[in-house]
Amino acid sequence: MSIRRSCHLLGFSRQAYYKPQALRRELVGLEDGLRSLILSARVACPGLGCRPIYYAHADQLSIGRDKFEALAAELGLQVKRNTRYIRTTKSDQRKFDNLLIDKQVRSINEVWQADMTYYLKGSKWYYLMFITDVYSQRILGYGAYSRASAVHFKEVLKQAIATRKKDGYTNLSGLIHHSDGGRQYEERSYREYCKGKGLKQSMCYYSWENPYAEKTNDLIKNRYLNYWKPTNLHELRLCLKQAVEHHNKFQQKRVLNNSTPIDFEWKIKSMESSPSNYTLNLKPSKPRTKNKKYKLVEISE
Incomplete structure (x- = not known):
C-alpha cells in the first residue's frame, strides 16, 4: 500500500508521515476535535457510547471506527456501564403462553414488549414502566x-x-402484547382491557426472553437517568419524558439502517402506498436452553 493511501486511511497528511512534529500537531487537533464531538453528542444523552457516536458521524470523519474508539479510550471518554442488576421476572407459572416461539416479526404493531424496572434514589424506590415496538x-x-x-x-x-x-x-387487533410474568399483567382489569382492544397477551419465562423491553430499560437508565440523577418523582418524570423523546427522535440504530425509531417508522409508513424492496425481518436465534423452544428475535439489516 502506498504512503499516500496509508496516510489517507489513517486520517493524516503525507507531511505528517515525513515530519513527526507535523504528526503531533495533527494528533492534537484530532484529539481536540474528537473530544468536542463526543462531549457535544453527550449533552442530550450523557451515556451515549463511542460507537453510536462514530456511526452517526462516520461520513464526516477521516478515521475508522477502531481508531476512533481507541483514541476515545486514551482520552478517558469511554462510557462506564452500571452492571447492577435486579431481577424482576419470577420463575413460576404463567397465565399466558409464550407466543413468540419461532416467531418472525415483519412490521410495526405486530409485537410490543412491556416491562417494569426499578430506579433507586437514596433509599427510595421508583418504578419505571415501558412498552416498546x-x-x-x-x-x-x-x-x-x-x-x-x-x-x-x-x-x-x-x-x-x-x-x-x-x-x-386505530385497529390493533391481533397485536401480541409480550411481557414477563409480572402479576400486574395478569390482573383481571388489565387482561380485560387487552382483550377489549383485541391484543393477544404473551408471557416469557425468563427475562432474556423479553429482550427489547430489557434493552429499553438499560438504555433509558444507563444513558440518561443515571447521569441526570433526578431527586424526586416529579424530576424523574420530567427526565424520563426527555429521555424517551430523545431516544425516539435522535437515537440512530444500526439495525434500522442508521435511522431513528421515528424516522424508520415514517419510512415504513410511506412504503404502504408505494411498494419497496426494502424490508426488515426479525429472525429467531438459537435458544439458550435445550429445554425451552423459545427463540429470541433479532433485527437484521
Whole structure:
C-alpha cells in the first residue's frame, strides 16, 4: 500500500508521515476535535457510547471506527456501564403462553414488549414502566410511579395505544402484547382491557426472553437517568419524558439502517402506498436452553 493511501486511511497528511512534529500537531487537533464531538453528542444523552457516536458521524470523519474508539479510550471518554442488576421476572407459572416461539416479526404493531424496572434514589424506590415496538424499537408508552400497580401498568398501555392512534393506527387487533410474568399483567382489569382492544397477551419465562423491553430499560437508565440523577418523582418524570423523546427522535440504530425509531417508522409508513424492496425481518436465534423452544428475535439489516 502506498504512503499516500496509508496516510489517507489513517486520517493524516503525507507531511505528517515525513515530519513527526507535523504528526503531533495533527494528533492534537484530532484529539481536540474528537473530544468536542463526543462531549457535544453527550449533552442530550450523557451515556451515549463511542460507537453510536462514530456511526452517526462516520461520513464526516477521516478515521475508522477502531481508531476512533481507541483514541476515545486514551482520552478517558469511554462510557462506564452500571452492571447492577435486579431481577424482576419470577420463575413460576404463567397465565399466558409464550407466543413468540419461532416467531418472525415483519412490521410495526405486530409485537410490543412491556416491562417494569426499578430506579433507586437514596433509599427510595421508583418504578419505571415501558412498552416498546420490537420492529422499530420505538418506545410507545412509559411512566414513572411510586407504586407498581396494575392501574399504572394500564396507564402506560393506554398511552401506547393513544400514540399509535395519533399515527393513524386505530385497529390493533391481533397485536401480541409480550411481557414477563409480572402479576400486574395478569390482573383481571388489565387482561380485560387487552382483550377489549383485541391484543393477544404473551408471557416469557425468563427475562432474556423479553429482550427489547430489557434493552429499553438499560438504555433509558444507563444513558440518561443515571447521569441526570433526578431527586424526586416529579424530576424523574420530567427526565424520563426527555429521555424517551430523545431516544425516539435522535437515537440512530444500526439495525434500522442508521435511522431513528421515528424516522424508520415514517419510512415504513410511506412504503404502504408505494411498494419497496426494502424490508426488515426479525429472525429467531438459537435458544439458550435445550429445554425451552423459545427463540429470541433479532433485527437484521
